[in-house]
Amino acid sequence: MAGEERCTFDYLKMLSTFFITVALGLGITYLILNYPRLKQNYHLSRHRSSLPPSPPTLKTGISKPWLWFRELHQQYGDVVYLQLGPTPTILLGSAQAAWDLLERKGSIYSSRPRFIMGQELLSNNLRGLMAGYNDFWRRWRKLLHSGFMARQSEKYRWIQSLESKVLMKELLDKPEGFREWMERYAASVVVMVTYGRRVTDVRKDEVVEMNRLAMERLTLVNIPGKYAVERYPALKYVPAILAPWKRMVLEQREKDVQMYTSLMNDVKSRMAEGRLPDCFAKHLLDEQKGLGMTDLEVAYTAGTPFGAGVETSAGSLASFMLACVKFGHSFIPKAQAELDDVVGRDRMPTFDDLPNLPYINAIVSETLRWRPIAVLGGTPHATTADDWYKGMYIPKGSTIIAPLWSIHLNEKDFPDPHTFLPERFLDKERIAAYPGTTGHSAFGWGRRICPGMHLGQASVSINIARILWGFDVKPANDEKTGKEIDVDIFAFSDGFNSSPLPFPCEIRPRSSKHVEGIEREYREARSKLEMYEV
Numbered sequence: 001m002a003g004e005e006r007c008t009f010d011y012l013k014m015l016s017t018f019f020i021t022v023a024l025g026l027g028i029t030y031l032i033l034n035y036p037r038l039k040q041n042y043h044l045s046r047h048r049s050s051l052p053p054s055p056p057t058l059k060t061g062i063s064k065p066w067l068w069f070r071e072l073h074q075q076y077g078d079v080v081y082l083q084l085g086p087t088p089t090i091l092l093g094s095a096q097a098a099w100d101l102l103e104r105k106g107s108i109y110s111s112r113p114r115f116i117m118g119q120e121l122l123s124n125n126l127r128g129l130m131a132g133y134n135d136f137w138r139r140w141r142k143l144l145h146s147g148f149m150a151r152q153s154e155k156y157r158w159i160q161s162l163e164s165k166v167l168m169k170e171l172l173d174k175p176e177g178f179r180e181w182m183e184r185y186a187a188s189v190v191v192m193v194t195y196g197r198r199v200t201d202v203r204k205d206e207v208v209e210m211n212r213l214a215m216e217r218l219t220l221v222n223i224p225g226k227y228a229v230e231r232y233p234a235l236k237y238v239p240a241i242l243a244p245w246k247r248m249v250l251e252q253r254e255k256d257v258q259m260y261t262s263l264m265n266d267v268k269s270r271m272a273e274g275r276l277p278d279c280f281a282k283h284l285l286d287e288q289k290g291l292g293m294t295d296l297e298v299a300y301t302a303g304t305p306f307g308a309g310v311e312t313s314a315g316s317l318a319s320f321m322l323a324c325v326k327f328g329h330s331f332i333p334k335a336q337a338e339l340d341d342v343v344g345r346d347r348m349p350t351f352d353d354l355p356n357l358p359y360i361n362a363i364v365s366e367t368l369r370w371r372p373i374a375v376l377g378g379t380p381h382a383t384t385a386d387d388w389y390k391g392m393y394i395p396k397g398s399t400i401i402a403p404l405w406s407i408h409l410n411e412k413d414f415p416d417p418h419t420f421l422p423e424r425f426l427d428k429e430r431i432a433a434y435p436g437t438t439g440h441s442a443f444g445w446g447r448r449i450c451p452g453m454h455l456g457q458a459s460v461s462i463n464i465a466r467i468l469w470g471f472d473v474k475p476a477n478d479e480k481t482g483k484e485i486d487v488d489i490f491a492f493s494d495g496f497n498s499s500p501l502p503f504p505c506e507i508r509p510r511s512s513k514h515v516e517g518i519e520r521e522y523r524e525a526r527s528k529l530e531m532y533e534v
């Protein structure tokens with residue numbers, strides 16, 4: 001009997017030890033998983049009442065968050081607080097607030113939120129665009145700066161000019177394909193500038209396809225809220241063998257590594273054969289030693305312009321076409337009068353003409369303002385220290401989003417914001433009152449400002465000037481009714497960048513003289529470009 005009691009006692013003891021161990025294990029796991037959130041909550045609790053205004057309910061998983069953000073700004077003001085997941089998020093809805101914080105206080109507003117899936121696991125921290133404010137980012141940024149800032153990007157104008165002549169011919173021959181031609185133009189400029197080879201067919205080009213797949217891999221894993229590891233960063237250390245999501249992302253990483261390395265190997269062999277023109281990849285190889293960068297860091301850096309520069313440039317040109325269809329009657333005649341006066345009808349405008357074309361430049365600025373492609377203001381910033389703004393507390397570690405949809409459609413700065421009105425950019429007083437020098441914020445702010453802004457601006461400007469010089473762009477006519485087809489100026493894509501959905505449009509050469517000019521300049525351009533068709 002005594003033996004039986006002893007057995008039961010031992011059994012109960014074992015059971016309770018088991019339950020205590022399990023409870024302790026669960027408690028510790030809970031603490032490890034929730035440590036960042038608990039720490040953040042503790043940190044916030046001291047100043048909770050001073051946080052910026054916040055809506056009572058949150059919308060998650062919506063496809064175009066910028067529409068909701070603008071409503072929030074209209075209701076709560078320029079600075080709005082959202083508790084999205086574990087991280088405090090601050091929305092900045094006016095040019096002044098974005099300038100005051102992202103530009104003036106750049107030393108503490110220039111980091112990035114953690115992207116555990118996209119940056120840490122998929123990219124092994126090699127994508128500068130998602131890198132925090134650290135030494136790797138500084139080296140990467142230095143390379144982009146020296147590769148693309150003002151003077152250096154002027155060296156690429158010959159490429160932009162020749163490719164733009166090809167675009168003009170494509171618009172002449174098959175105007176209904178205008179969207180594809182604009183994508184081809186933007187891709188070819190970026191691939192030429194980066195790897196020294198051109199793109200003749202954007203649907204079939206190998207480099208374009210490889211980069212497109214890399215972008216797809218990134219978008220696939222960079223979905224806010226999809227992976228638990230973003231909420232519980234400690235899960236990052238779970239061995240891949242136990243975590244299918246981690247195995248998947250590491251397999252994808254291998255594909256990226258192979259792709260970026262093979263593109264760089266191709267550059268190196270063309271360099272050895274003396275067939276490589278001056279390009280960003282060459283510049284990277286020249287600077288690599290001095291900056292102490294590895295081969296893989298250089299290969300990933302070379303991939304940057306494609307990811308950041310193609311969709312933004314092509315999308316801006318598509319927005320311009322949409323503006324022409326909807327509002328062209330109010331600005332195209334003035335633009336063409338200026339072009340006829342300054343350039344004449346015998347030749348296309350060149351980069352040298354641009355400083356003498358104030359109305360065209362105003363159209364370019366209004367295009368970038370009216371429908372900003374980087375609709376959320378690019379990749380979010382993050383703060384690296386606590387801050388106060390107009391009596392509001394901005395916690396360290398906040399994600400900062402400055403949605404251009406709110407900023408560029410803010411009625412205080414841009415009355416009647418959905419109307420395309422180039423005249424806004426001829427109003428010197430308005431431009432002087434707007435923070436910065438350009439009168440808009442399309443390229444962002446401070447230390448993270450778009451390093452490709454000169455290249456991007458030049459692409460948009462030269463093509464707008466030439467399209468308006470050579471073509472009349474109008475609403476298309478309905479074949480059955482003969483009536484003009486109206487376009488929806490709000491029909492834009494979802495996603496990180498937002499560009500116009502397909503729309504009909506009529507593109508007709510202005511005269512036979514213009515046709516002759518387009519044909520002639522195209523022939524000259526083709527003969528100069530042929531050697532870059534690898």
Ligand code: HEM
Nearest residue numbers: 129305308309312313374377378443444445448450452456
């Ligand atoms: C019309 C064309 C373009 C527009 C509208 C545009 C817009 C922007 C915006 C709004 C940002 C975010 C800035 C911020 O965080 O404050 C950005 C960042 C960036 N852009 Fe552009 N961009 C364009 C073309 C280009 C081109 C051609 C390149 C290629 C060199 C490029 C490379 C980048 C990079 C690398 C960043 C991230 C910078 C960083 O994280 O430090 N962009 N761009």
